[in-house]
Amino acid sequence: MSKGITSRGENYSQWYTDIVKKAQMADNSAVRGCMVIKPYGFALWENMKAELDRMFKETGHVNAYFPLFVPKSLFEAEEKNAEGFAKECAVVTHYRLKNDPNQKGKLMVDPDAKLEEELVVRPTSEAIIWNTYRDWIQSHRDLPILINQWANVVRWEMRTRLFLRTAEFLWQEGHTAHSTEAEAIEEAQRMQEVYATFAEEFMAMPVVRGRKSDSERFAGAEDTYTIEALMQDGKALQAGTSHFLGQNFAKAFDVKFANTNNREEYVWATSWGVSTRLIGGLIMTHSDDEGLVLPPRLAPIQVVIIPIPKPNEVIDAAADKVIAELKAKGIRVKYDVDKKKRPGFKFAQYELQGVPIRLGIGKRDLENGEVELARRDTKEKQNVPVEGLADYIENLLETIQKDMFQRAIDFRTEKTTVVDDFDTFKDVIENKGGFVSAHWDGTEETEQKIKELTKATIRCIPNDAVMEEGKCVFSGAPSKCRVLFAKAY
RNA sequence: CGGGGCGUAGCGCAGUCCGGUUAGCGCACCUGCGUUGGGAGCAGGGGGCCGCAGGUUCGAAUCCUGCCGCCCCGACCA
Numbered sequence: 145m146s147k148g149i150t151s152r153g154e155n156y157s158q159w160y161t162d163i164v165k166k167a168q169m170a171d172n173s174a175v176r177g178c179m180v181i182k183p184y185g186f187a188l189w190e191n192m193k194a195e196l197d198r199m200f201k202e203t204g205h206v207n208a209y210f211p212l213f214v215p216k217s218l219f220e221a222e223e224k225n226a227e228g229f230a231k232e233c234a235v236v237t238h239y240r241l242k243n244d245p246n247q248k249g250k251l252m253v254d255p256d257a258k259l260e261e262e263l264v265v266r267p268t269s270e271a272i273i274w275n276t277y278r279d280w281i282q283s284h285r286d287l288p289i290l291i292n293q294w295a296n297v298v299r300w301e302m303r304t305r306l307f308l309r310t311a312e313f314l315w316q317e318g319h320t321a322h323s324t325e326a327e328a329i330e331e332a333q334r335m336q337e338v339y340a341t342f343a344e345e346f347m348a349m350p351v352v353r354g355r356k357s358d359s360e361r362f363a364g365a366e367d368t369y370t371i372e373a374l375m376q377d378g379k380a381l382q383a384g385t386s387h388f389l390g391q392n393f394a395k396a397f398d399v400k401f402a403n404t405n406n407r408e409e410y411v412w413a414t415s416w417g418v419s420t421r422l423i424g425g426l427i428m429t430h431s432d433d434e435g436l437v438l439p440p441r442l443a444p445i446q447v448v449i450i451p452i453p454k455p456n457e458v459i460d461a462a463a464d465k466v467i468a469e470l471k472a473k474g475i476r477v478k479y480d481v482d483k484k485k486r487p488g489f490k491f492a493q494y495e496l497q498g499v500p501i502r503l504g505i506g507k508r509d510l511e512n513g514e515v516e517l518a519r520r521d522t523k524e525k526q527n528v529p530v531e532g533l534a535d536y537i538e539n540l541l542e543t544i545q546k547d548m549f550q551r552a553i554d555f556r557t558e559k560t561t562v563v564d565d566f567d568t569f570k571d572v573i574e575n576k577g578g579f580v581s582a583h584w585d586g587t588e589e590t591e592q593k594i595k596e597l598t599k600a601t602i603r604c605i606p607n608d609a610v611m612e613e614g615k616c617v618f619s620g621a622p623s624k625c626r627v628l629f630a631k632a633y
Numbered sequence: 634c635g636g637g638g639c640g641u642a643g644c645g646c647a648g649u650c651c652g653g654u655u656a657g658c659g660c661a662c663c664u665g666c667g668u669u670g671g672g673a674g675c676a677g678g679g680g681g682c683c684g685c686a687g688g689u690u691c692g693a694a695u696c697c698u699g700c701c702g703c704c705c706c707g708a709c710c711a
Contacts, residue, residue: 157705158705163706172703176702184705232709288685297711299710301709302708302710303705303706303708303709303710309710309711313711359647362711368688371703382711383711417711418711419711452669453669454669486668486669486671486673487669487670487672488672488673489669489671489672490671490672491672492671492672504670505668506670508670509669577647633710
C-alpha cells in the first residue's frame with residue numbers, strides 16, 4: 145500500500161477521499177460542501193471537456209451562456225421542476241453589505257438592500273433558458289435550436305463528497321428545442337449515446353444505457369435516458385442523463401411556433417448534462433491502492449520520463465530525442481528534471497497520480513540502447529529499445545486504454561447477477577453488490593418497498609432489455625422485462 | 634435534519650481524564666553535508682491567539698458555559 149492511502153478493503157470511501165487529495169486533484173475549501181479543483185484535477189476535466197465539446201459540435205450543437213441567477217417567478221413556472229429542486233436552492237435576497245455599527249470591522253447585510261424579487265442560484269437552467277427561447281422562436285424555421293452551455297450550478301446538498309456530490313459543481317447542460325416530438329426524442333437518445341460513447345471510449349468506463357423509472361426521472365421530464373456505471377465497491381453511479389422534456393417547459397413559458405400549416409404549436413424540448421461527477425466515476429472505476437489509474441486518452445500526462453539517478457548531459461540528450469518524437473505524435477509527455485527528489489520518490493508520486501507510462505532513463509540501460517518502461521495499470525516493467533520507442537509507446541497507450549476498458553467490463557459482468565426470487569435478491573444486494581437483473585411489476589409501490597428493504601433502487605430499464613414474460617421478484621405480478629437494481633451513489 | 638467523531642505548526646497526531654517550568658512528536662519546509670536503478674541519511678534551523686467568546690483559579694490546551702467549524706454514518710440527491 146502506498147504512503148498515506150487507506151486501502152480499498154479497509155475503507156472504500158476513505159480510500160476515495162485519500163486518492164482525490166493525495167493525487168492533487170481537489171481539496172475541501174473554506175466553503176461548506178464546495179471544493180477547490182487543483183491544477184492536476186482541472187487538467188483532467190479540461191481534457192474531458194475538450195472531447196465532449198468536440199462531440200457536441202459534431203452532432204450540430206453550439207455553445208452559449210445564460211445567467212447564473214434565475215428570478216424566483218421564472219424558476220417556479222414549471223411546477224414539477226421547481227418542486228423537485230426547491231429544497232436544495234441557494235437564494236440571493238440582498239444586493240449590498242454595510243459596516244456593522246455594533247461591531248467594528250465587521251460587515252452586515254444591509255436591510256435596506258432587499259431585492260424586490262429573490263434570485264435563485266441556478267441548480268439547472270431550463271427555466272431561464274426557456275424563458276429566453278420564447279423570444280427566439282416564432283416559426284418552424286427557427287427550429288431546431290441546439291445549444292449547449294458549460295457552467296457551474298449550485299445544489300445545496302446535505303452531504304457532499306469531492307467530485308461525486310458537491311454543493312457547487314461544473315457541468316455542461318444542453319437545451320434543445322424541436323418542432324416535433326419524434327425529433328426531440330431522437331435528440332435525447334442521440335445525446336445519451338454520445339455520453340455512452342464518451343464514457344466507454346475515453347474514460348474506459350463501461351455504462352449501461354437505459355431509461356429511468358417514474359420515480360427516478362428528472363423533475364419536469366417525460367422520459368429520462370441515463371448511463372449507469374458500476375464502481376469497484378459494487379455501487380452504481382449515474383454518470384449522465386438526457387431528458388425528453390415533452391412540451392412541459394414550452395407550456396410553462398408559453399413557447400409556441402407556427403408550423404408549416406401556420407398553426408400554433410408548443411415546442412418540444414430536451415436537456416442533457418454531465419458533470420465533474422464523471423471524475424469521481426473515473427477514479428472509482430480504475431484506481432487501486434497505489435493511487436490513481438488514468439486512461440491514456442484523458443490523462444493530463446501520458447508519459448513521464450525520469451532521469452536516473454538525476455539529469456545529466458547524456459540522459460538529457462537521450463530524453464530530448466524521445467520527447468521530440470513523442471510530441472510529434474501528439475503524446476503528452478513530461479520530463480521530470482527535479483534534482484532534489486530521488487527516483488524512488490518520483491516513481492511513487494507518478495503512480496499516485498496515475499500517469500499511464502513511466503520511462504526510466506539511466507546510464508546502465510542507455511549503454512544497451514534501452515530504457516525502462518513501466519505501465520501504471522498493470523505495474524509491469526520491461527526494458528525497451530530506444531530505437532522505435534515512440535511507435536511502441538503510441539501503440540502501448542492504445543493497448544492500455546483497451547485493457548482498462550476490458551478489465552472494467554469483466555468486473556461488471558462478474559458483478560451483474562440475474563435473480564428470480566426476493567431472498568436471493570436481498571442476499572446479492574447485501575453481500576455481493578453490483579447490478580441485479582430482475583423482473584419488476586412496473587409499479588412505484590414495489591420500487592419503494594424494495595428500496596426500504598434493501599436500499600437498492602432501479603438504476604434503469606436497459607435499452608437492450610429482452611422482452612420476456614416473467615414475475616416481479618417482489619410482488620410476483622406479471623412483468624415484461626428485467627430491470628437493473630443496485631445500491632447507488 | 635438525526636447519530637457519532639474531531640478542532641493543538643502546512644499536513645498527521647500526542648498531551649486534556651487527574652490544571653503547574655519555555656506545549657511536544659513524525660512528515661513537510663529552510664541551511665549545509667551528502668546520497669541517488671523504488672518514497673535514503675546526518676547536523677543545524679524557522680514556524681503555535683492549543684477553533685472562538687465568556688467564566689472558575691495564584692495559575693487553563695487541560696475544568697465549566699455558550700457559540701462556530703469540519704469530517705464520518707443515515708434520510709435526500711447528479
